[in-house]
Amino acid sequence: MSLPYKKGVRACEQNITNEHYYRVNILNVVIDFQLAELDNRFPDDSLELLVLSATLDPRDNFVAFKSEDVCNLALKFYPEDFTSYDLSTLDMECGFFVANILADPRFVNTSSVSDLSRQLVESRKSAFFPMIYRLICLVLTLPVFTATTERAFSSMNIIKSRLRNKMEDDFLDDLMVLYIEKEFADSVDNDSVI
Incomplete structure (x- = not known):
């Protein structure tokens, strides 16, 4: 891989090694092609929906949880399901949600949004956080x-x-x-x- 790159029979004019050619030139082209394909396959709205839905991921003690993302998710993608009163209630629930869930030992092994939903029902915390639970149920219908x-x-x-x-x-x-x-x-x- 450390030998000079040869294009065809003779050496390349750029004086690059085989490793550089395959790592930089070829790999970058493949990555650009894959990114362009992903951009074509997933429109901006779908990508934003997935990013905002990821805020409900319970892994690593809700490190991705942001109350503004939760409220934006409800406002942009589920406007028929949340009134303005529901959105203000959702914002208030977000302030207490993570601290309450992390203090409860029943939520320690929660690793997915569906596990979170199940644990909320079993612990009856879905009654304390009805707007967040409603949003989780709506996100779970996406697949x-x-x-x-x-x-x-x-x-x-x-x-x-x-x-x-x-x-x-x-x-x-x-x-x-x-x-x-x-x-x-x-x-x-x-x-x-x-």
Whole structure:
């Protein structure tokens, strides 16, 4: 790796080593390509949602918890679920939440947001922090929504083929629900439908 880099048969004009070529030139191009691909795949809103949701992560004694991020998460992404009174209550709850949770030994082994939600219910602290608990429940629905969206797009490619491209939207919606929820549709017998 310490030998001079050769491009083809002769040595490169830049007088760089093989290690420098592979570490700097090639690696930087690959990292730039991956970052560009991630930027294309995740729009700014999705990225901001993930960053703000990470504030609820209980690992390392809630080191990522910031009350302004919690309030921004509720304000920007769940405006229909939180009134202005709820947002002010959420802000007040954030002031007491981390200190209260860290003082409780039942939350010591909490390592994920779903564990946090479960522990809040079991310890009945969800009643003391209802707005934070509501926000945690809303954040926990994100993976379900993402999986459902991916299944919907893959099933739409199967259902709406080139030969069936003039299908009405309502009929397409009905077919997609039946296709996505195959297990449920198979459990209903034809006689009860008729």
